[in-house]
Amino acid sequence: MTKILKLLILDTLLCSAVIAQSIAVNPNGVNVNSQGATTVFLTFGPIPPGYSPAEAIWCGELMPAISPALGQQCDPTTVFGSLPVRLNRSTASGTSGFTDIMGIPPSVARRAYQAAQAGSTSSFFYVRRFVSNTGGPDQYVNVTCRMAGGGARVPFALTNVEIKSPNGEPVLFVKSGEKFPAVAADIRYNGTGRLKGRWEIVQPGEEAPSDRDLLTEATLPVEQRGTQRRFTQVARFNHFLPPTGKFRLELESADKVPTLAAGQYILLLRVEATDDKESDSDLASVGAGIGIAHSGAVASFPMPTLKFFVAGGSSSTDWEENAQVLPIRDGVSDNARPVVFTWRELPDASIYKLEVLDDKQTAVLSALLVPPTAFYRAPSWFQKKHQGMTLHWRVLAIGGDGKPLAATNLRALSVARNIPPGAALSR
Numbered sequence: 001m002t003k004i005l006k007l008l009i010l011d012t013l014l015c016s017a018v019i020a021q022s023i024a025v026n027p028n029g030v031n032v033n034s035q036g037a038t039t040v041f042l043t044f045g046p047i048p049p050g051y052s053p054a055e056a057i058w059c060g061e062l063m064p065a066i067s068p069a070l071g072q073q074c075d076p077t078t079v080f081g082s083l084p085v086r087l088n089r090s091t092a093s094g095t096s097g098f099t100d101i102m103g104i105p106p107s108v109a110r111r112a113y114q115a116a117q118a119g120s121t122s123s124f125f126y127v128r129r130f131v132s133n134t135g136g137p138d139q140y141v142n143v144t145c146r147m148a149g150g151g152a153r154v155p156f157a158l159t160n161v162e163i164k165s166p167n168g169e170p171v172l173f174v175k176s177g178e179k180f181p182a183v184a185a186d187i188r189y190n191g192t193g194r195l196k197g198r199w200e201i202v203q204p205g206e207e208a209p210s211d212r213d214l215l216t217e218a219t220l221p222v223e224q225r226g227t228q229r230r231f232t233q234v235a236r237f238n239h240f241l242p243p244t245g246k247f248r249l250e251l252e253s254a255d256k257v258p259t260l261a262a263g264q265y266i267l268l269l270r271v272e273a274t275d276d277k278e279s280d281s282d283l284a285s286v287g288a289g290i291g292i293a294h295s296g297a298v299a300s301f302p303m304p305t306l307k308f309f310v311a312g313g314s315s316s317t318d319w320e321e322n323a324q325v326l327p328i329r330d331g332v333s334d335n336a337r338p339v340v341f342t343w344r345e346l347p348d349a350s351i352y353k354l355e356v357l358d359d360k361q362t363a364v365l366s367a368l369l370v371p372p373t374a375f376y377r378a379p380s381w382f383q384k385k386h387q388g389m390t391l392h393w394r395v396l397a398i399g400g401d402g403k404p405l406a407a408t409n410l411r412a413l414s415v416a417r418n419i420p421p422g423a424a425l426s427r
Contacts, residue, residue, distance in 0.1 A: 022070050023047060023130055024286045025100075025141050031154045031278065033190050034113045034147035038104040039157035041218060041295035043281040044141060045288030046096035050134035053090060053098060056083040058108045060115050060124050062142060071140035074127050078120075080111040087300040093221035097288025101219055102126055102143065103300030112147060122147045151243040155279040156193030158216065158299040162186045163269065163306045167372045170326065172308035173344030180257035183306060185249040185269055191278055192243040193296040197271040199251055200231040204263025214302035218273035218295040222283070231268060232258070259310050267306040271297050311344075323395055323408040333416050339378040341393065345371060349397040349405055356393040356413070364391065388417040 025044045032038040059074035087103035112124040126143040166181045213228045235253045276296030283289035323343040354376050356365035367376050391413045397405040
């Protein structure tokens with residue numbers, strides 16, 4: 001009897017040890033936007049030795065995990081979707097923590113909203129599975145997502161950012177010494193909070209930033225913040241964003257942007273982490289560290305950049321030589337994306353005429369553009385019709401009297417071969 005009792009006690013202790021090792025998450029419940037994307041900073045821990053994260057799934061209902069797994073897993077009949085690879089910014093944190101950036105796509109929010117309209121509860125779940133490399137049971141950890149608007153009670157997070165040049169040009173051309181044009185970032189966000197950060201410049205000869213360098217600071221684990229590469233700062237910003245979901249961030253002090261040395265520059269938007277109650281993650285509560293991780297302005301994607309070129313020399317010579325076509329790889333057009341012809345504005349020009357010529361100097365494409373427009377996106381049929389051919393193109397600047405002012409150099413354009421059927425037509 002005593003032996004059986006000892007075995008029962010030992011079994012109970014073992015079960016308690018396994019349960020005590022169960023992974024927790026903080027926050028374990030958040031408000032999310034029912035009509036769009038939501039991004040939330042999560043901390044899991046403590047992660048037992050030998051465990052690693054597996055898939056993450058959204059669903060409408062939970063069920064007990066199938067033994068011997070621990071926790072609650074998704075009911076497979078109510079799955080809304082899984083975390084896309086492009087949004088997966090999860091990483092190990094500290095010695096026993098795991099940082100997860102829960103980026104809910106609009107498609108998942110829409111399915112959850114439709115389920116609620118059909119009579120289900122107004123909340124759904126995010127479930128992350130952890131697997132053992134040493135034979136231990138799988139562990140499921142869930143976060144409750146409560147549907148709400150995108151207002152003040154939703155974590156402050158950036159859901160989309162676009163840097164806009166004055167006329168929508170994908171690449172800017174700036175004359176040496178002239179004032180940098182007005183540039184702004186159009187930002188969409190959830191929640192409300194303070195947007196802090198800086199504009200930086202990558203100058204000619206410097207190594208371009210990596211995707212990690214372009215993440216917002218709040219997207220990184222606490223111990224990795226402050227380790228991203230820094231470049232020349234040209235301006236700072238600090239704005240309070242009300243719960244309206246849209247904000248235009250102007251580049252102030254544009255006169256500080258260096259435009260003397262010729263070459264390629266990259267304008268960067270760097271966003272710093274700020275305090276936001278709805279975005280806080282308590283590291284101590286899950287055994288992943290000490291204190292609170294403030295994660296206001298988290299984002300599941302790198303911040304965009306704007307490339308610009310500074311050219312020296314006279315205005316007319318500058319203009320004649322700076323035209324280019326994008327995108328190009330090894331002198332051949334990239335058939336995965338449409339061809340874009342770009343050039344710099346020329347003072348006094350009333351109209352630009354783009355000409356694309358074949359080897360017989362016959363025009364196969366022409367277009368008239370009114371300043372300040374200084375780029376042209378080729379139609380979808382252009383690459384498909386001329387694949388494998390080498391064409392030549394130029395831009396003529398015409399004055400108000402109808403006479404040509406200048407023309408860019410005639411440039412070669414090699415069109416890629418083997419464009420997949422329907423690829424050009426689908427763009």
